[in-house]
Amino acid sequence: MRLSARNQLTGTVTAIDEGVVTTTVKIELAGGQTITSSITKEAATELGIEVGKEVTAIVKASSVMLAVD
Amino acid sequence: MRLSARNQLTGTVTAIDEGVVTTTVKIELAGGQTITSSITKEAATELGIEVGKEVTAIVKASSVMLAVD
Amino acid sequence: MRLSARNQLTGTVTAIDEGVVTTTVKIELAGGQTITSSITKEAATELGIEVGKEVTAIVKASSVMLAVD
Amino acid sequence: MRLSARNQLTGTVTAIDEGVVTTTVKIELAGGQTITSSITKEAATELGIEVGKEVTAIVKASSVMLAVD
Amino acid sequence: MRLSARNQLTGTVTAIDEGVVTTTVKIELAGGQTITSSITKEAATELGIEVGKEVTAIVKASSVMLAVD
Amino acid sequence: MRLSARNQLTGTVTAIDEGVVTTTVKIELAGGQTITSSITKEAATELGIEVGKEVTAIVKASSVMLAVD
Numbered sequence: 001m002r003l004s005a006r007n008q009l010t011g012t013v014t015a016i017d018e019g020v021v022t023t024t025v026k027i028e029l030a031g032g033q034t035i036t037s038s039i040t041k042e043a044a045t046e047l048g049i050e051v052g053k054e055v056t057a058i059v060k061a062s063s064v065m066l067a068v069d
Numbered sequence: 070m071r072l073s074a075r076n077q078l079t080g081t082v083t084a085i086d087e088g089v090v091t092t093t094v095k096i097e098l099a100g101g102q103t104i105t106s107s108i109t110k111e112a113a114t115e116l117g118i119e120v121g122k123e124v125t126a127i128v129k130a131s132s133v134m135l136a137v138d
Numbered sequence: 139m140r141l142s143a144r145n146q147l148t149g150t151v152t153a154i155d156e157g158v159v160t161t162t163v164k165i166e167l168a169g170g171q172t173i174t175s176s177i178t179k180e181a182a183t184e185l186g187i188e189v190g191k192e193v194t195a196i197v198k199a200s201s202v203m204l205a206v207d
Numbered sequence: 208m209r210l211s212a213r214n215q216l217t218g219t220v221t222a223i224d225e226g227v228v229t230t231t232v233k234i235e236l237a238g239g240q241t242i243t244s245s246i247t248k249e250a251a252t253e254l255g256i257e258v259g260k261e262v263t264a265i266v267k268a269s270s271v272m273l274a275v276d
Numbered sequence: 277m278r279l280s281a282r283n284q285l286t287g288t289v290t291a292i293d294e295g296v297v298t299t300t301v302k303i304e305l306a307g308g309q310t311i312t313s314s315i316t317k318e319a320a321t322e323l324g325i326e327v328g329k330e331v332t333a334i335v336k337a338s339s340v341m342l343a344v345d
Numbered sequence: 346m347r348l349s350a351r352n353q354l355t356g357t358v359t360a361i362d363e364g365v366v367t368t369t370v371k372i373e374l375a376g377g378q379t380i381t382s383s384i385t386k387e388a389a390t391e392l393g394i395e396v397g398k399e400v401t402a403i404v405k406a407s408s409v410m411l412a413v414d
Contacts, residue, residue, distance in 0.1 A: 001139045003196070004181035004273040005134075006105035017387070019366035021226035021245070024130060024385055031100010036075035037133035038366070038385065040199055040231055040245065042224070043142035047137045056136040058141070061093060061178055062269045062407045063132035064106035065074075065341075066349040067125040068116045070346045072403070073342040073388035086180070088159035090295035090314070093178055107159070107178065109300055109314065109406055111293070112349035127348070130385055131200045131338045134272075135142040143272075144243035155318070157297035162268060162316055169238010174213035175271035176297070176316065185275045194274040199231060200338045201270035202244035203212075203410075204280040205263040206254045208277045210334070211319035211411040228364035228383070247337055247369055247383065249362070250280035265279070268316055269407045281410075282381035300406060307376010312351035313409035323413045332412040337369060339408035340382035341350075343401040344392045 007059040009035060013051050016044070025049055027057055076128035078104060082120050085113070094118055096126050145197035147173060151189050154182070163187055165195050214266040216242060220258050223251070232256055234264055283335035285311060289327050292320070301325055303333055352404035354380060358396050361389070370394055372402055 014034070015026040023044040027035045035057045039049075049055070083103070084095040092113040096104045104126045108118075118124065152172070153164040161182035165173045173195045177187075187193065221241070222233040230251040234242045242264045246256075256262070290310070291302040299320035303311045311333045315325075325331065359379070360371040368389035372380045380402045384394075394400065 001274050001276060002185055004175075004177040004185055006178055006181060008136075009102055009104075017366050019226055019229075019364055021224050021229050021231045022364075022366050024366045024387070025135060029100055029102065031098055031102060033078055033098065033100060035133060036130040036385070037135050037142075038130040038200070039135055039142040040144055040243070042231070043135070043144060047135060047140055047142055049135065049137075053137065056139075058134040058136055059128050059132055060269070060272055061105040061107040062176070063128055063405070064104060065127040065405055066094060066106050066108055066112070066116060066118065067077075067127055067346050068118075068122065069346060070343050070345055070401075071392055073382075073384040073392055075385055075388060086159050088157055088295055088298075090293050090298050090300045091157075091159050093159045093180070105178070106349075107407070108349040109312070109351055111300070112351060116347055116349055129338070129341055131198070131383070134198055136139050138139060146274075147240055155297050157295055160295075160297050162297045162318070163273060167238055167240065169236055169240060171216055171236065171238060173271060174268040174316070175273050176268040177273055181273070185273060187273065187275075191275065196272040196274055197266050197270055199243040199245040200336070201266055202242060203265040203336055204232065204244050204246055204250070204254060204256065205215075205265055205277050206256075206260065207277055208412050208414060209323055211313075211315040211323055213316055213319060226364055226367075228362050228367050228369045244280075245338070246280040247282055247381070249369070250282060254278055254280055263277075267407070267410055269314070285378055301411065305376055305378065307374055307378060309354055309374065309376060311409060312406040313411050314406040315411055319411070323411060325411065325413075329413065334410040334412055335404050335408055337381040337383040339404055340380060341403040342370060342382050342384055342388070342392060342394065343353075343403055344394075344398065
């Protein structure tokens with residue numbers, strides 16, 4: 001499957017914070033930065049999200065804001 | 070200024086694609102990955118976005134989807 | 139590849155409206171409804187988006203608003 | 208009220224998963240597909256969201272990603 | 277029609293910047309602040325968006341980020 | 346820090362609804378309107394979000410939908 005989303009960053013799950021319907025997942029990227037994702041708990045269970053698993057963080061370009069100093 | 074957005078990734082602008090009202094900006098992160106952002110042309114001008122400039126790509130956790138193989 | 143996004147709707151491209159950096163794509167779903175997607179022109183080209191092509195429209199649950207009469 | 212959002216899909220609520228502040232709602236569309244929406248619990252209560260209720264799922268075109276095989 | 281979106285801010289259109297497929301609209305709110313919206317050009321035409329028109333800017337709570345000094 | 350987001354609305358926190366991983370924050374703007382934001386509980390704690398605190402609500406133009414009567 002190929003995606004239109006311009007941002008596809010692969011990394012490893014380092015932490016999971018499970019809510020009642022939402023789960024927050026932290027992913028360490030190859031470059032050492034951390035990405036945080038909020039997905040439904042249903043999706044986290046379905047995808048077998050667990051610490052140590054390799055995942056890809058996917059973000060549409062239109063969801064990325066820029067900042068400058 | 071501190072932001073609630075969990076994802077704040079610093080990098081350097083490597084390419085700019087300017088539309089009539091939207092500008093797409095490519096940013097190379099420290100780890101070598103590329104992030105693409107779509108912002109208004111007005112914002113790109115206001116922030117002085119140009120190739121070589123250091124910027125921070127900001128993404129809410131709720132905008133980050135996950136994929137697994 | 140399996141995605142965390144809860145909404146994955148398959149259909150056929152029926153119209154494409156190409157901007158300078160953004161392309162709008164209309165997709166007819168199996169049930170006859172139409173979905174409109176805005177993606178970067180780069181992505182539309184890369185994915186070979188053309189009228190008649192089968193695609194999947196992907197939306198995070200957190201991007202779906204509800205209305206009632 | 209008319210909305211700028213290009214995606215307005217009508218269906219019936221089939222399931223509700225209530226969190227502490229977020230509620231996830233599943234909607235069956237006319238064509239048989241299912242759409243999942245995450246809204247605030249406050250909104251779900253205010254709109255009287257319950258199984259069997261007819262609702263419209265609303266999504267901006269810019270929130271719709273595409274995938275091809 | 278009642279919406280789940282928690283943010284519904286009424287104001288008057290003060291400026292329109294029309295791209296090839298995307299239109300950016302500036303709205304002055306009752307309190308004097310300005311809100312900017314990017315919608316498809318198709319939607320702007322369909323809704324008859326023009327300077328002086330009263331509109332409501334609608335934003336999901338999950339799209340609102342916070343900043344503190 | 347300057348942001349590309351076109352919508353930066355300052356106000357005062359009037360209510361906080363804390364979930365397990367998500368926190369909903371209500372902000373009263375200068376003009377008297379209320380903005381609701383959903384952020385991660387982690388972010389709310391990190392930013393010291395509490396009733397009476399001055400914050401800025403930040404929204405990308407592409408997340409703002411329009412409605413007309």
